[in-house]
Amino acid sequence: xxxxxxxxxxxxxxxxxxxGKNVTAFEKRIAEMGYEYETASLGVDxxxxxxxYDVVFMxxxxxxxxxxxxxxxxxxxxxxxxxIENGKVFVVTGSSNMLLGKSFSMLDGKTYEGIGLFDCTxxxxxxxxxxxxxxxxxFAPEEKMFGTYYRCESVKYDTPNKNPLFTVVKADAxxxxxxxxxxxxxxxxxxxxxxxxxxxRNPLMMKEVLHCVLGEDYRETDxxxxxxxxxMIIEExx
Amino acid sequence: xxLFIAICVCRVLYFIGRLIGKGTSKPxxxxxxxxPAVLKRLKFDGxxxxxxxxNGKTTTSNLVTHMLRENGYTVINNSFGSNMxxxxxxxxxxxxxxxxxxxxxxxxxxxxxxxLRFFVKEVTPDYVLLTNLLRDQIVRNCCPEIVLEKIKLxxxxxxTYILNANDPVSQQVSWGIDNPIVWFALGENDRSTKExxxxxxxxxxxxxCMHELSYDYYHYNHxxxxxCENCGFETxxxxxxxxxIDFAGGxxxxxGEETQITFDxxxxxxxxxxxxxxxxxxxxxxxxxxxxxxETFDIGVTKRxxxxxxxxxxxxxxxxxxxxxxxxxxxxxxxxxxxxRTLIIISNNMFHTERKDVLFMYDVAYENLKDVEHxxxxxxxxxxMAVRLKLGGIDMERVQVCDEAEGLRSCLEKTEGNIYxxxxxxxxxxxxxxxELKKL
Numbered sequence: 001x002x003x004x005x006x007x008x009x010x011x012x013x014x015x016x017x018x019x020g021k022n023v024t025a026f027e028k029r030i031a032e033m034g035y036e037y038e039t040a041s042l043g044v045d046x047x048x049x050x051x052x053y054d055v056v057f058m059x060x061x062x063x064x065x066x067x068x069x070x071x072x073x074x075x076x077x078x079x080x081x082x083x084i085e086n087g088k089v090f091v092v093t094g095s096s097n098m099l100l101g102k103s104f105s106m107l108d109g110k111t112y113e114g115i116g117l118f119d120c121t122x123x124x125x126x127x128x129x130x131x132x133x134x135x136x137x138x139f140a141p142e143e144k145m146f147g148t149y150y151r152c153e154s155v156k157y158d159t160p161n162k163n164p165l166f167t168v169v170k171a172d173a174x175x176x177x178x179x180x181x182x183x184x185x186x187x188x189x190x191x192x193x194x195x196x197x198x199x200x201r202n203p204l205m206m207k208e209v210l211h212c213v214l215g216e217d218y219r220e221t222d223x224x225x226x227x228x229x230x231x232m233i234i235e236e237x238x
Numbered sequence: 239x240x241l242f243i244a245i246c247v248c249r250v251l252y253f254i255g256r257l258i259g260k261g262t263s264k265p266x267x268x269x270x271x272x273x274p275a276v277l278k279r280l281k282f283d284g285x286x287x288x289x290x291x292x293n294g295k296t297t298t299s300n301l302v303t304h305m306l307r308e309n310g311y312t313v314i315n316n317s318f319g320s321n322m323x324x325x326x327x328x329x330x331x332x333x334x335x336x337x338x339x340x341x342x343x344x345x346x347x348x349x350x351x352x353x354l355r356f357f358v359k360e361v362t363p364d365y366v367l368l369t370n371l372l373r374d375q376i377v378r379n380c381c382p383e384i385v386l387e388k389i390k391l392x393x394x395x396x397x398t399y400i401l402n403a404n405d406p407v408s409q410q411v412s413w414g415i416d417n418p419i420v421w422f423a424l425g426e427n428d429r430s431t432k433e434x435x436x437x438x439x440x441x442x443x444x445x446x447c448m449h450e451l452s453y454d455y456y457h458y459n460h461x462x463x464x465x466c467e468n469c470g471f472e473t474x475x476x477x478x479x480x481x482x483i484d485f486a487g488g489x490x491x492x493x494g495e496e497t498q499i500t501f502d503x504x505x506x507x508x509x510x511x512x513x514x515x516x517x518x519x520x521x522x523x524x525x526x527x528x529x530x531x532x533e534t535f536d537i538g539v540t541k542r543x544x545x546x547x548x549x550x551x552x553x554x555x556x557x558x559x560x561x562x563x564x565x566x567x568x569x570x571x572x573x574x575x576x577x578x579r580t581l582i583i584i585s586n587n588m589f590h591t592e593r594k595d596v597l598f599m600y601d602v603a604y605e606n607l608k609d610v611e612h613x614x615x616x617x618x619x620x621x622x623m624a625v626r627l628k629l630g631g632i633d634m635e636r637v638q639v640c641d642e643a644e645g646l647r648s649c650l651e652k653t654e655g656n657i658y659x660x661x662x663x664x665x666x667x668x669x670x671x672x673x674e675l676k677k678l
Contacts, residue, residue, distance in 0.1 A: 012442040012450060016381055018600020025629055044448045045468070062381045068448045128380050132594050148595035150376060152384075196597040200629055201622070225628060229621035233594045236618075
């Protein structure tokens with residue numbers, strides 16, 4: 001039986017607002033499809049080889065924690081880049097995105113290096129941008145998803161983002177807002193500033209990630225309850 | 239003169255407000271326009287005690303006030319007003335002389351944790367009690383560390399900080415300051431767990447070095463006894479320790495002094511230890527006297543756990559805040575009850591903003607409801623709650639999603655046992671659910 005190896009990177013340090021439940025939901029779907037899985041939650045005291053996993057989750061965390069992890073993460077820059085270019089599936093939500101950009105600066109005045117996969121920088125500010133959002137994913141342009149943004153960072157792309165993950169149909173304006181296009185889809189990297197249980201609540205994205213990980217081994221499972229819940233929200237928002 | 243006018247304006251507006259049932263913030267807000275930084279001009283004869291934190295500040299403020307009064311001290315507090323600057327200003331200006339003198343032995347002020355830094359610009363408290371810092375109202379607070387930073391911005395020289403030794407987040411207030419610190423804590427007891435039972439733990443990693451934080455036991459969430467094997471960060475030794483808790487016998491000890499458990503909840507025991515630490519430190523009263531007065535305190539349990547009869551069955555309403563620790567405690571309250579149980583969960587959008595994210599439900603350990611026999615979900619976010627329960631491994635055969643409040647009767651007729659209603663809001667007839675329940 002096929003066994004899926006999941007890496008919940010820094011899962012102990014990055015687990016704010018229910019993001020960790022994306023991993024739980026993913027595990028459950030794998031099990032429902034009849035496959036085994038094994039999940040590793042690795043932290044700063046471990047050595048990491050990304051090639052040993054089928055999918056890597058990097059979830060939203062406290063700004064302080066993200067900055068404290070940056071040095072450890074940067075050690076694996078080459079290994080990460082190589083795995084991404086070879087098609088490794090990465091699901092990156094919320095503030096973890098800062099680790100994939102060029103650099104980010106925090107309110108304490110310090111600047112931290114990212115691995116530079118994305119051509120952007122982030123800057124923490126002293127308030128919070130909060131918005132519900134309706135999103136059209138690039139992988140299903142006829143469909144809609146629900147997203148949530150809680151952000152105390154503004155993000156600047158040095159060159160235009162050529163591979164956005166979402167078109168933002170509806171979201172609030174304000175400092176830290178995400179603009180008309182959001183996120184990055186690069187090969188099998190799904191990166192979004194949406195946070196929380198993005199995969200749990202959006203069957204569209206969960207299915208897409210599962211397809212990428214499982215390929216032809218993907219099997220249908222029942223998403224009717226999740227679809228009903230998200231449809232209700234989107235109808236209320238539009 | 240401005241001070242005098244501000245006090246007069248505040249009192250007149252407060253009096254009118256009471257007559258027409260309006261809130262207590264506005265008089266203080268307007269007084270602050272008349273006389274900016276009005277609190278700076280007050281003269282306190284006694285000591286100022288600020289009580290802040292995520293959970294327990296209202297109860298602890300009321301308990302401290304009660305304990306001090308029972309021991310003969312005069313106390314003013316803001317129990318009738320809001321805990322932000324306007325409400326606190328109203329409380330103080332309606333309790334001072336027209337010359338701005340606050341004569342009470344103690345001013346016990348509950349303060350919103352984000353507003354403390356503004357208050358201390360005008361008044362230097364003698365004592366600040368921080369009950370705990372937990373995940374709460376993410377729209378405002380993002381995470382406990384953001385609130386921690388705000389509190390640290392308000393650290394004033396000379397103030398004594400009374401901190402929760404079991405809370406690795408609020409402990410960080412003590413980092414890099416020279417202020418006197420008094421630590422309070424609760425020892426291991428029958429309800430402590432080796433694994434975190436709560437939906438969230440905001441200190442899985444050491445805040446100093448990011449290595450895994452080891453826990454000897456948990457009380458709830460990240461509150462417990464901890465140490466970091468990498469850098470030595472650990473639970474500090476408590477100056478006031480609750481210990482030898484005998485739930486069955488209804489008693490426990492603080493620093494060797496016996497006291498009764500007047501309300502059987504871990505968080506209330508924390509409140510009692512914290513209140514004892516405040517009273518003994520601030521007034522010098524004997525611990526024995528402090529605890530004797532605590533035993534006569536009425537927590538107002540009927541307000542939080544109101545009971546009604548529904549379809550001839552006992553129905554208990556459980557008031558929770560929209561914060562994970564509060565809801566986790568309500569989940570435990572239900573799971574501790576006798577079987578069979580029927581739980582009604584009212585699941586709505588976020589308070590005030592009507593945002594639909596309701597992320598907080600993913601920070602609650604709804605998994606612990608797995609043995610509850612019947613669950614009925616109502617409210618605007620009922621299907622989101624159903625998704626959450628399904629993810630938590632709850633047997634969905636036990637779960638009914640009720641689309642209309644009017645359909646509650648037919649849902650409840652399929653259930654048995656006492657009914658518990660968990661609502662993440664104040665009891666304001668959310669979605670007519672409570673109104674409908676009371677008709678059944």
